Amino acid sequence: MTEETIHKILSRYPHRRSALLPLLHLCQQEAGYLTDEALRLLSKRLGLSPTQVVEVVTFYDMFHLKPGGQREIWVCHNLSCSLLGAEKVVRRFEEALGIGAGETTQDGLFRLKRVECLAACGIAPVVQVGAEYYGPVSPQDVAQFVERLRAQSAVSNQGSAFLPKADG
């Protein structure tokens, strides 16, 4: 996170505390989770006590204080998705990844998460990975879905072996 980025975000608000959520998103995007160092930096930059930062972080479902998988697989289990088979979709993901919902695979590639309505119920059951929404995802699709994600990860890992790793 460059000084310029921080400045640009701070300039959007009359009070610097409002920049907390946007900056938390950026920190998490860079490290995959919110490191102690990031939390210290933000509390200093925004003039907040460490408690004020942590209570915000723990309030919101999207923030993580511990490293998880490189990619998160979100499966919606709210009503519209559940009516069309979301529980079976969750179970197929658990089988295909060999983990329970809320856990991370041994190789550190994926974290599986049950989430509430993703505001895409028209394509239920819905799965979100990164910015992408997928649906309707039927239980039969899941094994292949996971294979495709693994293949994508293999490609991007290969890439990073040749490129200098971005370390923020």
Next chain:
Amino acid sequence: MSEKILTKRLENPGYGGTIEEHLATGGYQAIAKALKEHTPASLIELVRRSGLRGRGGAGFPTGVKWGFVPKDPGLTKYLVCNADESEPGTFKDLDLIMRDPHQLLEGILLASYAIGCQTAYIYIRGEFIAGATILERAIKDAATHGFLGKDILGSGFSVEIHPHRGAGAYICGEETALLESLEGKRGLPRLKPPFPATAGLYRLPTVVNNVETLCNLPHIVLRGPEWFSSIGTPKSTGTRIFSVSGHVRRPGNYELPIDVPMRELIFEHAGGMRDGRRLKAVIPGGSSVPVLTEQYLDTRMDFESLAKAGSMAGSGGVIVMDESTCMVRTGEVVARFYHHESCGQCTQCREGTAWLHKTLRRIEEGRGRKADLDLLLDICENMKGKTICPLSDAAAMPIESYLKYFGDEFEQHIVERACPFASTDGS
């Protein structure tokens, strides 16, 4: 086919939502017109006369809400667009943002001009990463074309718009929780009054409006309040985008006159029921509202008609369930959600949602007791009308309605010690 307003551009299959395409189809003409022909006061009056009511859930008249904002030019005022779209079953705002972001930006410009705001925020749900990117881009393009920033179209009116991402908390859709969140805090709803119109963001006058509400504004300005109020009923005007999901053949968003009959919406537009099954229940306004049954299919979808039928128009999210659906399981899913999302400030809500979820799960799993039915009603009764925000009521009212219409199903679970719906998803 009735005329579409908000989604008319989207009927053109090639429409990509860029500023060039938007301008070629009448975009940003309403703000030019308003800046030339209206004072802020006359614009508020125009919107009031259109009868436009908020599409976020409560249905409050938009022009009236704006009228509560103090006129003192020395006071900083804020407009916040509510793009949290967190009510389960609702998926229209994200579509409006993805496919026609400039329509929303123009709506925000008009509202800002009316209330005297120079900095507007779009609070967009955190999961909607693509939407935030699209908005950033659209804002940049609008500024390049002189529709945003300082001295817009040489009128002396200046406004900036900033998207602001949430981070996964349903409660932040509630307007005061949203404002807390925008201030960089936990999303804990505030006690009202004071209302945001007088003490909102940073305790300054603030209007919070839903995405769809704001998208209506350019059309009202260009075509006049009489045209707008000629659609719908005298009290519920214009069109509404209904998000239809569940057991229908064609789930999706349908923009229709706000008073379309439920039967027409479900059976004509959404294609009717899947697999030749029979309709069992409809949640007509997002998961927070009471359920209705087949006998209410001829109810119209406007605010008054749904209230008369014992439910609410809410967010416009219509969840349709067929005869294979277990209503105890539905209750369990809905209660689990509110339990997870309760912010915990009020005892009735924090404890009540936990007990509802626990009791419903027990019944669904075949471990229910006869006394549980009274227990459920008792919990609901204690949750209503006593809390800081309406989430507690929103959790209790649906469960009461499931018991009212499907009480025998709950009893069957208890007597048979199992869920009678073998194919239910949760089994």
